[in-house]
Amino acid sequence: MLYIAFLKGINVGSKNRINMKELKSKLIDQGFKQVTTYINSGNIILESELEIDKINECISKLIFKQFNLEIPVVTRKKEEFDFLINTKPYSNKQIAEIGHDKSYECFYVAFLSLIPSKEEIDKFSKYKSEVEDFSIYNNNIFLLLSCSIRESKLSRQLIKLDKNATVRNWNTILKLKNISDQMVL
Structure with missing residues (x-):
């Protein structure tokens, strides 16, 4: 299933800096498919068989582990987004x-x-x-x-x-x- 995930408050000025290319690579390593990011403000389109809560948790944990940041993630199914x-x-x-x-x-x-x-x-x-x-x-x-x-x-x-x-x-x-x-x- 296709999802759109939104990261809160990243890459705003000098706060909460996350390299989106690196994040994309780490998400692929975690098993997400078709990972695409759009601009540096934390927009991610990805394919997963996980439920939304698990996607949010997985992305949040990955960001904490890789970037030492606690970033809220809010995700929508593509159908809901449309x-x-x-x-x-x-x-x-x-x-x-x-x-x-x-x-x-x-x-x-x-x-x-x-x-x-x-x-x-x-x-x-x-x-x-x-x-x-x-x-x-x-x-x-x-x-x-x-x-x-x-x-x-x-x-x-x-x-x-x-x-x-x-x-x-x-x-x-x-x-x-x-x-x-x-x-x-």
Whole structure:
């Protein structure tokens, strides 16, 4: 089965440096197949017969052993990832209107390791505003922002929903879909 794994907080500035080529090689040594990485921010497409929890655990342990870093990993099955893309809650027009004349990305997906409770979602909802909107699908949160993600109150609250949450912009999501679509199982 094909999976997309997201590593949280690697290769950001001088923190949590991981050579993706080396990581890819080590993942292949661990028995993963068709391992492909995309950019240095920790996006991995791979084939495995393991369940998601075991994939996350295996990658985390490997990173700790090889790089001495404790890095959260959140993984999605390719089918779930594709469904997520196909059912995005915002139209291309809405995204384009928000992003018009901006020098930064406006549309993101946060991948959580857990499905948030209603109480957690209610707390998170308090940070929704005219310039920051979100929609939750299972353990994924779509963020549509009129401000930079660095200025976003919603994005700063993600850690309260899930300490392992990791965020990718929509362009990265689409590129990962394109790469994974071309992989043959």
